[in-house]
Amino acid sequence: MRCFRSFAALAAVLISCCTQTAFAEDRDFEFSLRADGKLECRSDTSLPYVSSEPLESALSLPKSITNSLELDKRIQRLGKKSHSQESVSKNSKRKSSRLKRRIRKLKSLSLKLSQRCRELAETVSPTNSVETLSGTLKVIITDRIDSSHHSDTYLQLASGAIIRLEGDLEALDLSGINSERVQITGRFLDTQSTEPSFQVQAVKRIVAGASQRTLQLDGTRKQTIGFFFVQVGNKPPACSSDTILQNMFRNQNSVNALFESSSFGNLSFMEDGDGDGNPDVFSRVYQIDGPTSGDHFLEWERKAKAAIGNEVLKRFDHVVYIFPTPPALGVDWAGRADLACMKSSWQCMAMLLECTPRVLSHELGHNVGFGHAWRDMNNDNVIDPSEEYADLSSPMGSGYDWNIPHFNGYHKFLAGWFTPFSGSVREIRKSGEYRLFANELHPENVDGVQLYKVYDSARHHWEYLSYRRNLGPWKLADEYRNGATFHVPTESFATQYMHTFRDGESHDDSLVSKTTFKQVSHTENSVVFQISIPNNPDTEAPTVSFLNFSLWDQPFEFTAGEMLPIEIQARDNDLVQKVVIKVNGNVVTQIPTAKSDKYEFVLDTSLLPAGESVVEAIAYDMWDNSKSLSARFLRKDTPQRSWHNAENPLDV
Numbered sequence: 307m308r309c310f311r312s313f314a315a316l317a318a319v320l321i322s323c324c325t326q327t328a329f330a331e332d333r334d335f336e337f338s339l340r341a342d343g344k345l346e347c348r349s350d351t352s353l354p355y356v357s358s359e360p361l362e363s364a365l366s367l368p369k370s371i372t373n374s375l376e377l378d379k380r381i382q383r384l385g386k387k388s389h390s391q392e393s394v395s396k397n398s399k400r401k402s403s404r405l406k407r408r409i410r411k412l413k414s415l416s417l418k419l420s421q422r423c424r425e426l427a428e429t430v431s432p433t434n435s436v437e438t439l440s441g442t443l444k445v446i447i448t449d450r451i452d453s454s455h456h457s458d459t460y461l462q463l464a465s466g467a468i469i470r471l472e473g474d475l476e477a478l479d480l481s482g483i484n485s486e487r488v489q490i491t492g493r494f495l496d497t498q499s500t501e502p503s504f505q506v507q508a509v510k511r512i513v514a515g516a517s518q519r520t521l522q523l524d525g526t527r528k529q530t531i532g533f534f535f536v537q538v539g540n541k542p543p544a545c546s547s548d549t550i551l552q553n554m555f556r557n558q559n560s561v562n563a564l565f566e567s568s569s570f571g572n573l574s575f576m577e578d579g580d581g582d583g584n585p586d587v588f589s590r591v592y593q594i595d596g597p598t599s600g601d602h603f604l605e606w607e608r609k610a611k612a613a614i615g616n617e618v619l620k621r622f623d624h625v626v627y628i629f630p631t632p633p634a635l636g637v638d639w640a641g642r643a644d645l646a647c648m649k650s651s652w653q654c655m656a657m658l659l660e661c662t663p664r665v666l667s668h669e670l671g672h673n674v675g676f677g678h679a680w681r682d683m684n685n686d687n688v689i690d691p692s693e694e695y696a697d698l699s700s701p702m703g704s705g706y707d708w709n710i711p712h713f714n715g716y717h718k719f720l721a722g723w724f725t726p727f728s729g730s731v732r733e734i735r736k737s738g739e740y741r742l743f744a745n746e747l748h749p750e751n752v753d754g755v756q757l758y759k760v761y762d763s764a765r766h767h768w769e770y771l772s773y774r775r776n777l778g779p780w781k782l783a784d785e786y787r788n789g790a791t792f793h794v795p796t797e798s799f800a801t802q803y804m805h806t807f808r809d810g811e812s813h814d815d816s817l818v819s820k821t822t823f824k825q826v827s828h829t830e831n832s833v834v835f836q837i838s839i840p841n842n843p844d845t846e847a848p849t850v851s852f853l854n855f856s857l858w859d860q861p862f863e864f865t866a867g868e869m870l871p872i873e874i875q876a877r878d879n880d881l882v883q884k885v886v887i888k889v890n891g892n893v894v895t896q897i898p899t900a901k902s903d904k905y906e907f908v909l910d911t912s913l914l915p916a917g918e919s920v921v922e923a924i925a926y927d928m929w930d931n932s933k934s935l936s937a938r939f940l941r942k943d944t945p946q947r948s949w950h951n952a953e954n955p956l957d958v
């Protein structure tokens with residue numbers, strides 16, 4: 307599933323979807339094995355079902371097969387092969403019967419998995435009808451010891467209740483995570499458990515009269531952070547308060563020093579944020595009774611919260627729990643954190659099962675809003691779990707040895723850390739020779755650019771170009787230094803590392819994107835390169851239209867409080883970069899590039915003023931050509947000025 311994240315892989319998936327054949331006749335369900343080992347079943351007549359446990363090994367699919375379609379193909383291919391082997395020689399007869407045995411085995415596996423899907427469908431109560439919920443999206447990232455990761459997506463309702471979302475979550479747009487309301491349609495799967503789950507069918511943003519979100523973390527932030535040590539059963543926490551105090555605040559290369567240096571003073575964590583004269587790394591060990599086997603992190607968190615008490619917890623922007631080590635708890639992860647919680651007013655959570663600067667900086671990086679630092683080590687355009695942390699030039703990768711480097715250029719940009727320093731980030735639109743200063747230097751001391759954005763018109767994405775150096779305790783592996791480094795951002799706030807150039811090295815992409823790049827020279831603080839790109843290749847503005855209502859001369863009438871779904875279609879000769887939604891002149895949301903050309907949201911009219919309101923959709927392409935379209939809305943309770951009132955000349 308992870309392959310959806312790169313454009314090339316997405317194209318490959320789209321192509322393979324289009325050549326899909328009908329599923330086997332004797333099967334009501336199409337099934338697939340998810341990355342987490344669970345079985346997902348789809349049919350034409352219902353929402354998908356997902357098994358609550360990973361498949362047992364007896365039912366596991368052959369290697370390189372992940373779904374029913376591939377299984378069918380394999381069976382077909384073996385069938386053809388066995389026909390061609392028949393009635394030739396003794397040897398091929400033996401081969402043929404071996405193939406037939408293999409086919410029987412695969413067919414029986416296919417039937418068993420279909421049967422499992424039917425059982426799954428039956429255990430979900432038929433009264434669980436499709437319904438619509440609204441709330442905010444919340445994502446918790448789990449960093450596993452084996453360098454793979456897992457993310458859980460939740461909907462937090464206005465009541466505070468948290469519901470785990472299941473389904474095709476790769477398609478979820480996370481740009482408004484934690485700070486925007488969304489409306490989701492789907493069905494409850496399991497309401498009995500302490501963690502109810504909901505199968506998602508569709509997600510739409512809710513927009514209203516006023517802007518409800520900050521797009522970036524602008525301005526200086528001094529965060530309060532409380533560290534709490536929790537014993538689970540008889541298992542003690544992973545480290546002492548002294549270890550955290552040193553690693554977080556007091557060592558020369560402390561995690562707080564890393565954030566202060568990386569953010570150019572925009573973000574720091576306070577050792578005594580509640581101002582009572584004592585560090586907020588609490589030496590007391592809180593005791594919870596378990597469970598001590600299996601991964602029950604929500605339950606541990608709930609019990610730890612109860613033991614600590616809300617009076618204490620509420621003083622902090624970030625609450626960090628230190629639980630027992632992974633082997634003591636019998637779990638496969640070392641850290642876990644809320645993603646992008648700093649974008650909202652919500653309290654941030656992180657859990658540590660290891661107290662190293664590496665894990666600590668990584669989890670707090672998730673709190674800021676950073677995804678992982680990927681690197682496609684084998685260049686197959688797919689990020690495998692083992693490649694999820696493979697870019698060692700960022701704490702969001704695995705870090706280099708036990709050193710931690712600064713966060714990378716794109717992530718600094720995402721956090722708004724360059725924002726106060728004008729001229730630090732520039733787009734390259736013209737061919738020429740450019741100088742780029744090191745990502746690590748404080749922009750106040752730099753008279754020049756520290757992050758370049760280059761648009762690749764063939765691959766339809768922005769590439770971020772930075773230059774790295776060692777600075778104080780913040781050290782990089784050699785291969786990331788002495789050259790211009792390219793990163794491509796992903797939809798889940800991750801970055802994909804592309805390449806670090808060397809002096810004299812060039813890349814000629816003129817056949818694909820008409821762009822060539824050559825590194826000229828470097829010093830410790832800067833690199834010089836030449837780039838040749840076509841002159842503004844796109845002057846054609848996107849088209850934009852409303853799909854689900856027509857633009858009459860009259861405003862669209864609504865009753866106050868109504869939730870109006872609005873569908874917009876935006877297309878471009880190149881690529882739609884975003885669709886910005888304004889209500890009465892205020893930007894209320896922006897929707898990034900959609901995989902289809904449909905941009906949907908729900909207008910919450912309860913926050914619209916009396917009288918007429920204007921909703922404007924502005925589509926931008928990658929070159930900032932834009933096209934805007936407005937629709938008028940009128941609250942029914944206000945008397946409508948009719949067109950045949952006096953000043954209308956037609957009324958005579």
Ligand SMILES: [Ca+2]
Nearest residue numbers: 578582584585
């Ligand atoms: Ca304190």
Ligand SMILES: [Ca+2]
Nearest residue numbers: 682684686688
């Ligand atoms: Ca790969």
Ligand SMILES: [Ca+2]
Nearest residue numbers: 749752753754
């Ligand atoms: Ca500067």
Ligand SMILES: [Ca+2]
Nearest residue numbers: 844846880927
């Ligand atoms: Ca265009």
Ligand SMILES: [Zn+2]
Nearest residue numbers: 447448449668
């Ligand atoms: Zn992580």
